[in-house]
Amino acid sequence: MSLNSADIKRIAHLARIEVSDTEAEATLSKLTGILGLIEQMQAVDTTGIVPMSHSQDVTQRLRDDVVTETNQRELFQSIAPAVKDGLYLVPKVIE
């Protein structure tokens, strides 16, 4: 359960957030406190209890398979950091 700053860097990488060594150290103490709080759960016997994912007993609605949305590409791309010819631009990923 106890984490070290290498763990923080690994988790941060999974979360796609860059952290410096200094930040990892600072984050470590805060996260350790929070995980200590979370650890209180382990004292509870939950054998046989059905997990509750939702407060209401509802099922996913289905709709007819028809087109309901209009194309708003220009509007949505107008707020993008970088676009060209209707495409989002990112650094090259395929050589």
Place this chain on the structure above:
Amino acid sequence: MINKSLKQLGAMLQGKEISSVELTQEFLNRIDRLNPEINAFITLDKEKTLSQAKHADSLLAAGKGTALTGLPIGQKDIFVAKGWRTTCGSKMLETFVGPYDADIIERFDGVGAVNLGKTNMDEFAMGSSNETSYFGKVQNPWDRSRVPGGSSGGSAAAVAARLCAAATGTDTGGSIRQPASLCGLSGLKPTYGLASRFGMIAFASSLDQSGPMAKSCEDMALMMNVITGFDKRDSTSLNREKEDYTRDLNKPLAGIKVGLPKEYFAEGLGADVAKVVNEAIAEYKKLGAEIVDISLPNTQLSIPVYYVLAPAEASSNLSRFDGVRYGHRAKEYGDLMDMYCKSRAEGFGAEVKRRILIGTYVLSAGYYDAYYLKAQQIRRLIAQDFENAFKQCDIIMGPTAPSTAFKAGEKADDPVAMYLQDIYTIAVNLAGLPGMSIPAGFAQSADGKRLPVGLQIIGNYFDEARMLNTGHAYQQVTDWHTQMPEGIE
């Protein structure tokens, strides 16, 4: 005029005593004067606001006005609004302009209400003090050195300082009720699924719910009539018949069974808060309420459960901010991975990063059963506590927050202390129940400040009309809810 309720202002508009443009301008002038210090609003757009007011005046002139037509409402900056900058309190969305309207925005526009501006909030609604906002902290109008609570701190401060007639908020673990308590106003989180989450920037989807923040329960009932209703664009929206939340406001309370959970009055509750809450309960006895002692034995576990489930859901929801389609992108980066990591490192603040990291950790390979699944099992125990309690009583009462407003900076560096602010509110979100906070009086701080205390009222599923009735009856015999802070004239 600034202290009048939505109901009263609505009557003035209908009676042509004032126009919506005049009323809106009055609030805009107040914002100009007081907002530079209080910082309750992040974004204003006077042109848009006044054009909505003009439109409302034409509706009123044509006799097409309804209860909220022409009334200026502050909108929490978590709701996407077309053509409005929508930041969610984050650098990540500093320049984001909404390309569409959230359901709640559509609904207020649809009845001719006026969007007065976007209110400040903790970044991505993660906080209980409004100190995590990228756009600066918000002052509590009752004592400017204290926090307004959070995450809907801007909405709470705006209503308390009478910068708007009412505002909207969202509540994932107490974010409507706790700031309402700390700023001396009324706030209601509806039953999960009653208000659409479409266009409300997601934090923890299974807990998030929007609701009204206003000066009285009567005003909240009018707003509930607008906010609630089925929306096919939200997969968790409940398809129920529309209700009129004002229908039971004036019912007598005689015989109502009020449950007091012993865990809400145990260690951790400030003596000054306990005194005010107990006085409010004594007032309810005078109104004919029967008091029942109840127990919610898993209350303490609600915080650990919440700090697994909410960060887990948040880490997934916030993965959409990748610097590709919208939001912040770092200026300098190497490959695609580096672009993601740098954009997110720069765009998110410290508390948001902490919660994403916690969420990523508890969902990572090998830990799912120990954390996420375990938390969902205990969540059921917490919901069952309420189910059992409501066999003994009609409504539950207790404090909203363990303390009055604390000083800015006091808890900012200690996440665990900050999280304990929500000890009495979180279980309600986990169970999906409706919860409300109303002003119940004042406590004197050590430095001689008069600070508001909130009474929390928790109802059974879909029992909002009864909760509003319970609050309204109290507001007919007390005047805590009409009191204003000093220095905002």
